[in-house]
Amino acid sequence: MNYKNSFLILEAIKKAKNILVNVHPHADLDSLSGALAFKKVIEQINSKKKVLVVSPEAIKEDFSFLGGGVKKIKVIDFSSFDFSLYDLFLILDASSEDRVTGFKKIFLPKSLKKIIIDHHLDNRIEGEIKLIQDKACATCEILFKLFLDWRIKINANLATLILAGIVGDTVFFRYFSDVANQWKIVERLLNLGADFRLIRENYFSYSLPFLRFLGEFLRRLKIEKKGGKKFVWAAMNFEDYQRFGLPSTGQSFVADLFLVAIKEVDFGFLILEKEKNKLSISFRSKPEINVAVIAQKLGGGGHKNAAGATVEGKFEKEVERILKTVNSSNI
Numbered sequence: 562m563n564y565k566n567s568f569l570i571l572e573a574i575k576k577a578k579n580i581l582v583n584v585h586p587h588a589d590l591d592s593l594s595g596a597l598a599f600k601k602v603i604e605q606i607n608s609k610k611k612v613l614v615v616s617p618e619a620i621k622e623d624f625s626f627l628g629g630g631v632k633k634i635k636v637i638d639f640s641s642f643d644f645s646l647y648d649l650f651l652i653l654d655a656s657s658e659d660r661v662t663g664f665k666k667i668f669l670p671k672s673l674k675k676i677i678i679d680h681h682l683d684n685r686i687e688g689e690i691k692l693i694q695d696k697a698c699a700t701c702e703i704l705f706k707l708f709l710d711w712r713i714k715i716n717a718n719l720a721t722l723i724l725a726g727i728v729g730d731t732v733f734f735r736y737f738s739d740v741a742n743q744w745k746i747v748e749r750l751l752n753l754g755a756d757f758r759l760i761r762e763n764y765f766s767y768s769l770p771f772l773r774f775l776g777e778f779l780r781r782l783k784i785e786k787k788g789g790k791k792f793v794w795a796a797m798n799f800e801d802y803q804r805f806g807l808p809s810t811g812q813s814f815v816a817d818l819f820l821v822a823i824k825e826v827d828f829g830f831l832i833l834e835k836e837k838n839k840l841s842i843s844f845r846s847k848p849e850i851n852v853a854v855i856a857q858k859l860g861g862g863g864h865k866n867a868a869g870a871t872v873e874g875k876f877e878k879e880v881e882r883i884l885k886t887v888n889s890s891n892i
Contacts, residue, residue: 563706569690570676571711574603577610577649577674584616584634585655586663587809587841590627590729590764591699592654593620597630598704598722599651602713613647617663621809626763627725628718640667649674652688654700656681656862659871665860678703680730683853683862695864696738701726702746717754724755732817733764736867774805778815778831784823787888790850793823794884796832798876807835816843817867828852830887832880840879844868855890859883 574580580603582596600612614634624631639662644650650673652661659665669675675688680703682695697703701723708715715723724747728734737743751757781795805811812833820829828846835841842859844852846866853868861870872879 563710564692564694564703566690566692567707567710570678570692570707571606573649573674573676573690574606574651579611579647579649580613581644581647581650582612582614583650583652583655583661584614584620585660586617587835588616588618588620588624589810589813590624591701591726593624593627593631593634594722594726594729595653595700595704596634597627598701598708598719598726599653600630601719601722602708602711605713606711615642617661623763623766623810626759627722639663639669644670644673647673649676651675652677652679652686653704654679655686656684658686661686665871665873678707681863683857685862698737698739698743699727699730701730702743705746705750715753717756720750720753720755721759724750724757725760728760728764733761735817768806768808770806771808771811774802774808774811775815777801777805778811779819782819782823782829784826790827790892791825792887793820793826793829794831794887796876796880797834799834799837802833802835812841812843816845820845821847821866828892830855830883832883834876838873838875840872840874840876840883842870842872842883844870851892854892855887858886858890 582599584596585592596614600614603610603612615637616634619636620631620634652675655661658668677686677688677691679693680697680700684693694703705723778795782793784791784793812831816831828850830842830844833841844856846852851865853863853865856863856868856870859870859872863869
């Protein structure tokens with residue numbers, strides 16, 4: 562048994578008739594794959610159950626390789642959606658309600674039964690059952706172990722979805738928190754038929770505008786000092802972001818691959834105005850630096866070495882406030 566509340570979750574799913582599963586805004590492989598995998602597993606448990614995967618925004622065409630289920634994800638407005646038709650909401654890979662609804666001022670109905678499964682330690686969503694494992698490299702790792710507890714038959718398609726989520730959140734196996742055990746999970750998924758080639762070909766496939774966007778973010782990087790530490794940062798406003806076609810994953814891609822790869826830099830962050838007056842911040846750090854402390858001060862959260870936040874306001878004013886928060890934080 563991997564988790565002591567595995568069968569509590571299973572029992573709740575068996576009792577529910579109509580189930581919602583979320584994909585968080587600015588969807589990534591872990592969120593998408595996890596939601597699609599969970600839907601398949603629920604339908605394997607009972608094919609008569611109604612399972613709807615929902616997202617506050619449209620899913621990029623880039624993720625179509627995950628299968629036909631991507632096109633069936635329903636884009637909803639969480640402020641007007643009729644939740645009364647559903648008796649269970651499975652909330653995956655989201656640590657706060659705005660990471661479900663897409664907006665800080667839109668909240669989930671308290672009357673709706675919720676099960677939260679996540680790998681962010683600072684999870685602040687209230688629910689009847691919570692399964693939080695911050696040592697997991699991805700939410701899909703937790704789901705894999707959960708499915709094993711339930712003795713689910715994991716076919717090649719399901720194994721591919723789970724592996725894709727792990728690949729996405731570890732930046733193609735770069736960030737493992739429990740190296741030996743997590744490599745064993747990858748081996749098991751490959752033995753179950755996970756299509757590694759499909760994942761690799763789509764993970765390393767970029768448009769020219771996307772690469773130009775990455776280059777522009779790298780060109781803007783600046784190194785500054787904070788006490789005895791060095792950090793690197795860059796910011797891009799919405800007008801410049803539009804010029805590159807609004808790539809959804811570019812910010813996290815640069816943060817994951819480059820911020821802490823720079824020699825003598827302890828941590829770094831990127832600021833991107835993804836919508837007018839709505840700024841997304843991605844923090845990354847070396848193992849000994851806890852950037853989640855800074856993210857939390859800005860209303861966000863995440864992991865010790867990978868965290869984020871979203872702030873609202875005028876671009877120049879908010880960039881200045883973010884820099885002041887970074888410089889005043891004790892990390």
